[in-house]
Amino acid sequence: xRTFKLTERAIQPGCHQIEVEGEVDLAVADELKDALERxxxxxxxxxxxxxxxxxxxxxxxxxxxxxxxxxxTQGKRVAVHGPSxxxxxxxxxxxxVHNGLVFETxxxxxxxxxxxxxxxxxxLDGGGCTTPFSSSFRSDRRGRQALGARDARVSPRDPxx
Numbered sequence: 201x202r203t204f205k206l207t208e209r210a211i212q213p214g215c216h217q218i219e220v221e222g223e224v225d226l227a228v229a230d231e232l233k234d235a236l237e238r239x240x241x242x243x244x245x246x247x248x249x250x251x252x253x254x255x256x257x258x259x260x261x262x263x264x265x266x267x268x269x270x271x272x273t274q275g276k277r278v279a280v281h282g283p284s285x286x287x288x289x290x291x292x293x294x295x296x297v298h299n300g301l302v303f304e305t306x307x308x309x310x311x312x313x314x315x316x317x318x319x320x321x322x323x324l325d326g327g328g329c330t331t332p333f334s335s336s337f338r339s340d341r342r343g344r345q346a347l348g349a350r351d352a353r354v355s356p357r358d359p360x361x
């Protein structure tokens with residue numbers, strides 16, 4: 201088992217890559233969230249490399265979906281690449297592999313430039329699966345993302361805290 205680690209680097213103008221190593225769970229999800237949000241303010245495209253990620257839980261998936269939704273509403277882009285084993289299975293079960301967010305390689309992810317993809321908001325339903333929303337970002341009265349509902353209702357559950 202590898203220790204959680206993030207490695208960041210610019211791979212081309214406006215594009216930042218964050219490589220995730222080890223296990224991403226509730227204990228370290230805030231570190232991932234901080235890195236993604238920081239990169240989102242400075243870049244038009246973020247690639248999240250999961251080649252060395254051995255485990256991902258629903259909290260980490262919610263972080264990725266949250267940043268994806270924020271960036272796509274701004275004409276920016278997030279793409280995940282290289283998941284294997286358990287991580288790929290989890291992303292497949294949630295539906296993220298089939299909605300244009302997950303790619304096999306960084307090169308495939310880079311083929312679609314920021315701002316050129318159709319935006320559909322992704323919402324995690326109560327079963328951990330994704331549902332595309334074409335409406336605007338939904339949040340509760342404190343501005344937190346609503347997870348756990350397929351419709352416009354706001355869920356009290358929020359792993360982003």
